[in-house]
Amino acid sequence: MAATATFNDVLLSSVPTLKITSDGNNFPIFSLRFLTSVDAKGYLGHFDGLEPRPTFEIAPLTQAQADELTVWDKAEWNSKTLILQRVPDSIALLLNLMPTVADIWNHIVGTYSTNGAYARTNLRSQFLQSKCPASGNVREFLDNLSTRRAELGRTNGMVMRRWQQWRGGKAYPAALAGIAARKATSHVIARSRKSRKIRRLRPRRRMLRRWTGTPKARGPGPSISPPTQTSLRCPSCSRCRTPKTGRCLTCKRSLPLVLSTSRT
Numbered sequence: 001m002a003a004t005a006t007f008n009d010v011l012l013s014s015v016p017t018l019k020i021t022s023d024g025n026n027f028p029i030f031s032l033r034f035l036t037s038v039d040a041k042g043y044l045g046h047f048d049g050l051e052p053r054p055t056f057e058i059a060p061l062t063q064a065q066a067d068e069l070t071v072w073d074k075a076e077w078n079s080k081t082l083i084l085q086r087v088p089d090s091i092a093l094l095l096n097l098m099p100t101v102a103d104i105w106n107h108i109v110g111t112y113s114t115n116g117a118y119a120r121t122n123l124r125s126q127f128l129q130s131k132c133p134a135s136g137n138v139r140e141f142l143d144n145l146s147t148r149r150a151e152l153g154r155t156n157g158m159v160m161r162r163w164q165q166w167r168g169g170k171a172y173p174a175a176l177a178g179i180a181a182r183k184a185t186s187h188v189i190a191r192s193r194k195s196r197k198i199r200r201l202r203p204r205r206r207m208l209r210r211w212t213g214t215p216k217a218r219g220p221g222p223s224i225s226p227p228t229q230t231s232l233r234c235p236s237c238s239r240c241r242t243p244k245t246g247r248c249l250t251c252k253r254s255l256p257l258v259l260s261t262s263r264t
Contacts, residue, residue, distance in 0.1 A: 049102035
């Protein structure tokens with residue numbers, strides 16, 4: 001039985017036709033939608049080479065082996081039909097001369113990998129130059145911006161977060177530029193405020209540990225008893241004097257002070 005393709009295996013209209021251009025900016029979205037459709041039909045193994053044609057060492061073939069070869073040939077022809085539906089006529093004849101679908105797909109990927117650097121640069125330039133019109137739909141603009149970012153990700157073009165923050169205020173209309181900039185940098189502002197608060201509290205904590213004798217926390221472990229403090233007391237009123245002056249806080253007299261130790 002001859003291996004014939006079932007022409008009802010057609011691609012959806014959402015799968016675009018591959019454009020053979022110098023920049024190759026159509027290839028990321030083409031490969032995404034094409035491989036998704038092919039995987040849903042069960043033919044992805046013929047494109048990535050993970051399902052080669054079965055080979056048998058013993059001849060003649062049994063009926064089960066012949067049926068297995070027939071099924072594989074039919075799937076191979078269907079896969080070839082799918083790829084030829086979405087390539088231009090200028091390269092269709094060239095691709096038809098290749099022996100397997102895996103060779104056809106490797107040729108397409110290799111061709112666009114050569115132009116990949118130019119494609120990434122072009123996509124990055126379009127992303128940075130995008131601007132929402134003053135009377136445009138902001139939601140549609142953001143959806144288009146997300147699509148371009150995904151295309152950059154598929155071509156290994158990294159878009160840094162700082163680029164997005166820098167372009168945030170310039171891509172929106174003037175009425176929304178301030179809101180977008182504050183939204184884009186809200187996490188940075190919150191983190192800086194928290195760090196400033198911690199820096200303000202650190203001297204107070206050190207001073208509190210110095211005068212109360214509380215040891216610095218060192219994580220889980222045995223508890224540490226407070227150290228022995230030395231307090232200076234006035235012999236007249238038995239009041240502790242202030243550490244910075246030599247005068248008693250109660251009687252205001254500057255007398256020889258007696259050292260006495262006490263555990264807090």
